[in-house]
Amino acid sequence: MTAQPQEWTVVCPLTRLDPGRGVAALVDGVQIALFRTANDLFAIDNQDPVTEAYVLSRGIVGSRDGVPTVASPLHKQAYDLRTGDCLDRPGVAVRRHEVRCQDGLVEVRLRKEE
Amino acid sequence: MKNSRLVVVGNGMVGQRFVDALRARDSEGRWRVTVLGEESRPAYDRVRLSALFDGVDADELNLHTPDPQVRLRLNTSVTAIDRARRVVTTTDAEYPYDALVLATGSDPFVPPIDGADLPGVFTYRTLDDLAAIRAHARGRRRGAVIGGGLLGLEAANALRLLGLATSVVEVAPRLMPLQVDTAGGALLRRYVEELGVACHLGVATTALHPGSDGTVAQLELADGSRMDADLVVVATGIRPRDELARAAGLPLGSQGGVLVDHTCRSADERIWAVGECAAVDDTCHGLVGPGYAMAETVADRLVGGAATVSEPDTATKLKLLGVDVASFGDAHGTTPGCLDVTFSDPATRVYAKLVLSDDAQTLLGGVLVGDADAYPTLRASVGQALPAAPLALLAPAGAGSGAAALPSSAQVCSCNAVTRADLDAAIADGATDVPALKACTRAGTSCGSCVPMLQQLLDAAGVGQSRGLCEHFDVSRQELFDLIRVREIRTFSSLIAEYGRGDGCDICKPVVASILASLGTGHLLDGERASLQDTNDHFLANLQRDGSYSVVPRIPGGEITPEKLIVLGEVARDFALYTKITGGQRIDLFGARVEQLPQIWRRLVDAGFESGHAYGKALRTVKSCVGSTWCRYGVQDSVGLAIALELRYRGLRAPHKMKSAVSGCARECAEARSKDFGIIATDAGWNLYVGGNGGFQPRHADLFATDLTTEALVRLVDRFLMYYIRTADRLQRTAAWIEAMDGGLEHLKAVIVDDSLGLCADLDAAMARHVGAYSDEWRDVLDDPALLGRFTSFVNAPEVPDPSIRFTAERGQRVPAGVGGTENRQPVGLGMPEVQR
Numbered sequence A: 001m002t003a004q005p006q007e008w009t010v011v012c013p014l015t016r017l018d019p020g021r022g023v024a025a026l027v028d029g030v031q032i033a034l035f036r037t038a039n040d041l042f043a044i045d046n047q048d049p050v051t052e053a054y055v056l057s058r059g060i061v062g063s064r065d066g067v068p069t070v071a072s073p074l075h076k077q078a079y080d081l082r083t084g085d086c087l088d089r090p091g092v093a094v095r096r097h098e099v100r101c102q103d104g105l106v107e108v109r110l111r112k113e114e
Numbered sequence B: 001m002k003n004s005r006l007v008v009v010g011n012g013m014v015g016q017r018f019v020d021a022l023r024a025r026d027s028e029g030r031w032r033v034t035v036l037g038e039e040s041r042p043a044y045d046r047v048r049l050s051a052l053f054d055g056v057d058a059d060e061l062n063l064h065t066p067d068p069q070v071r072l073r074l075n076t077s078v079t080a081i082d083r084a085r086r087v088v089t090t091t092d093a094e095y096p097y098d099a100l101v102l103a104t105g106s107d108p109f110v111p112p113i114d115g116a117d118l119p120g121v122f123t124y125r126t127l128d129d130l131a132a133i134r135a136h137a138r139g140r141r142r143g144a145v146i147g148g149g150l151l152g153l154e155a156a157n158a159l160r161l162l163g164l165a166t167s168v169v170e171v172a173p174r175l176m177p178l179q180v181d182t183a184g185g186a187l188l189r190r191y192v193e194e195l196g197v198a199c200h201l202g203v204a205t206t207a208l209h210p211g212s213d214g215t216v217a218q219l220e221l222a223d224g225s226r227m228d229a230d231l232v233v234v235a236t237g238i239r240p241r242d243e244l245a246r247a248a249g250l251p252l253g254s255q256g257g258v259l260v261d262h263t264c265r266s267a268d269e270r271i272w273a274v275g276e277c278a279a280v281d282d283t284c285h286g287l288v289g290p291g292y293a294m295a296e297t298v299a300d301r302l303v304g305g306a307a308t309v310s311e312p313d314t315a316t317k318l319k320l321l322g323v324d325v326a327s328f329g330d331a332h333g334t335t336p337g338c339l340d341v342t343f344s345d346p347a348t349r350v351y352a353k354l355v356l357s358d359d360a361q362t363l364l365g366g367v368l369v370g371d372a373d374a375y376p377t378l379r380a381s382v383g384q385a386l387p388a389a390p391l392a393l394l395a396p397a398g399a400g401s402g403a404a405a406l407p408s409s410a411q412v413c414s415c416n417a418v419t420r421a422d423l424d425a426a427i428a429d430g431a432t433d434v435p436a437l438k439a440c441t442r443a444g445t446s447c448g449s450c451v452p453m454l455q456q457l458l459d460a461a462g463v464g465q466s467r468g469l470c471e472h473f474d475v476s477r478q479e480l481f482d483l484i485r486v487r488e489i490r491t492f493s494s495l496i497a498e499y500g501r502g503d504g505c506d507i508c509k510p511v512v513a514s515i516l517a518s519l520g521t522g523h524l525l526d527g528e529r530a531s532l533q534d535t536n537d538h539f540l541a542n543l544q545r546d547g548s549y550s551v552v553p554r555i556p557g558g559e560i561t562p563e564k565l566i567v568l569g570e571v572a573r574d575f576a577l578y579t580k581i582t583g584g585q586r587i588d589l590f591g592a593r594v595e596q597l598p599q600i601w602r603r604l605v606d607a608g609f610e611s612g613h614a615y616g617k618a619l620r621t622v623k624s625c626v627g628s629t630w631c632r633y634g635v636q637d638s639v640g641l642a643i644a645l646e647l648r649y650r651g652l653r654a655p656h657k658m659k660s661a662v663s664g665c666a667r668e669c670a671e672a673r674s675k676d677f678g679i680i681a682t683d684a685g686w687n688l689y690v691g692g693n694g695g696f697q698p699r700h701a702d703l704f705a706t707d708l709t710t711e712a713l714v715r716l717v718d719r720f721l722m723y724y725i726r727t728a729d730r731l732q733r734t735a736a737w738i739e740a741m742d743g744g745l746e747h748l749k750a751v752i753v754d755d756s757l758g759l760c761a762d763l764d765a766a767m768a769r770h771v772g773a774y775s776d777e778w779r780d781v782l783d784d785p786a787l788l789g790r791f792t793s794f795v796n797a798p799e800v801p802d803p804s805i806r807f808t809a810e811r812g813q814r815v816p817a818g819v820g821g822t823e824n825r826q827p828v829g830l831g832m833p834e835v836q837r
């Protein structure tokens, strides 16, 4: 579980995020993929665990059976944005991070290990 | 001519056919028929002779049915023809004739080898020959066949079946030298040797030596070596039996045989010759097909008809030792100027060659080894236009049924090593759609090129399919296109709210983005539309394995000025981009980071370049050869046309990428027939081909229209593309689209040539809109600060380059290091077998 509580880091104004699209952010040297859906914000590692390339922020956001997802832009595996689990490959997952919006600013708090 | 006397010499296959044909036609009983045959049995099926060693009884080969109107004398050799008296003589009788038909066949030709007359040396022609071989084989161990042709290989198989260790000795450098070419022969040899038949090629047999019991024991070869064999079959060819005609003073062919005209009549108007003993056009034929044609011709003539023998079909197919071999028409490509198309797959061990006329339109002949499934179609098409693209005819997987035709051991997904058997098992276990198949087999989860085959396998298994695009839409792409077009829907959110459910996904979002783009409704990255694009369209560049992008400016028709080439070199050098020339005649610059893309494009746009749409499901390139401008063979300006087409259709979004090419003459140097639409110049204009494909499932484009003016060509291509864009499925290339179309190519012609659906005006207008509304996507981005803002590495650190993109050097250029980089790659293997031509 979480090793030690991390600080919240301000990343960008909410208006900088387009609904249904992601951006990459650098938080404490860690590459984060940040997504805005119609009513939610999600943050996961930017690294695609299948190909190891740092590309998840550039995937297409959508839903599968009501679950919010992002599809890796390289080989299209879908990830559950809430849990980080890969829906196409059992056992594969990406790390999630905490994200919130305060005063119009998007903030991220890293999770080290899960 | 009531009750004339007809005498037939020889009761072999053709003689019998002739009698049957005549009796079928001679309803008035004009001819009284006498057949004189030398063998002890009435006619039998010589072609199936070897079946005797497969347990077939001699009686089953019988071809003769008794006929009260036909007198048959067996064990009767004709010894002479007396043309003046019009009688043939046998050892003990004379038979007068009004018409005489010679059907004496051939004798095996035995070369003058010392010892060829030893006991234990046989020919392979008659039932008696085979009986003698069988008797001699008892207790013997080693057999040899002299002659590696069709007959020799049949004989070798017979000896094998008789339990002898068998060798074939052939003086030519390959097996079946008359039928197959060098490459086909090499493959055939491998098959034959695998069956345990040793092949000694390119060496003559000089003598046969007896053992202590006086029967044959050894072969001596021209290279001085000796080979043990206690049974030898000589199968070195045949000689027409023309001795009666020769003695009667009738003219013979230059290679022997009774010289006859196209009605099979000899110089003596009462004497005809049919089958192997006849030389039509100075050529004898050692096959039964041409002989049957002659038999029918003479039968027709004798009842007053006017038949002539047509060009004989010398096609052969043999299913021998379990190996398919077929050869037909001008298999050796002796027609002046002819071209050949070869297909060779060392993995499935299939070799095929088609010989085409110099304009590549007409099939002249071919050779198939290892898989002769296409033989019936091909043989039927000799002398005609090709029934389909050559490779589609030859390639086993391209035989039309695609994945459904694959054997279960075939690897469908080579990325994840998933075989057809794995997929069939998954379907049997309840996978009913592509995502389910992907999830349980992992097929199609890597490069994705096998996904269409997954669909075909599902279709082949008859598994119920929803036409719906994905879980968010129950309608197909085509229906979605019509909805958006007719209802003038312009946003994904309103579309999904009205006609779908959920939030969309990586399937439906790009489809809708592409439809909106095809309809010419604004920039790719405008507002909400940006979120629909996959990453390539989102960054107007091609994502590579390490997260970097590649840049491909348009070079229409592959024509580029030195100045522009220098700019490309300078930009590549200044941004340290890996540079490679593509198959589509342009230049791909790799290794650009997201934030570098606008800087790179600024330089390119300033130098007059525009987007090449290499990232889009859109027209990629129109490749061209230099054509009539430079090439001494060129008949039209292929470069000029290619540039015009590329500029006309640039940026046009489609269900999948589209490629094209223009060749300046039938030599086809631009490989236009491997493209979605390909154009080949003719003396009179342009030929249009559609539905070609390279890549994973290659397919040659089909000829669609010929000798078009440039204007007519452009109109057809306009409609072809627009109809494709409107009606194809998601990620369906034109090849698959046409194949899946009800009525196929003919339907397509009806719609876009004859306007059977009344759509053409609409399609023409749609294309006119596209051409009018085109603007360069990259220039638009550079002019719009809001769009430029998307090209940042990190939203909170736009000045920091992505640290995961690192490079190393290979052959003097930068290539990915680290993630997805060189150290993960396997070394290149150079062990591919080579098949010589």
Ligand SMILES: Cc1cc2nc3c(=O)[nH]c(=O)nc-3n(C[C@H](O)[C@H](O)[C@H](O)COP(=O)(O)OP(=O)(O)OC[C@H]3O[C@@H](n4cnc5c(N)ncnc54)[C@H](O)[C@@H]3O)c2cc1C
Binding pocket: B009, B010, B011, B012, B013, B014, B015, B016, B036, B037, B038, B039, B046, B047, B048, B049, B050, B076, B077, B078, B079, B103, B104, B105, B106, B124, B125, B126, B151, B154, B241, B244, B274, B275, B276, B277, B285, B286, B287, B288, B289, B291
């Ligand atoms: C093992 C084998 C396999 C073959 N396989 C094929 C194949 O796959 N495909 C194919 O197309 N062809 C094949 N052939 C060739 C085919 O059998 C011949 O082309 C066909 O039999 C020719 O028919 P024909 O009537 O002209 O000659 P034949 O069938 O040889 O008949 C001629 C007959 O005339 C008799 N005769 C000759 N002279 C006299 C005389 N003076 N008086 C009386 N009778 C006489 C002979 O004894 C013989 O019975 C094969 C041949 C052999 C031996």
Ligand code: SF4
Binding pocket: B625, B626, B627, B628, B631, B632, B633, B634, B635, B638, B663, B664, B665, B666, B667, B668, B669, B670
């Ligand atoms: S296709 Fe014809 S015109 Fe074009 S380069 Fe080849 S030979 Fe020359």
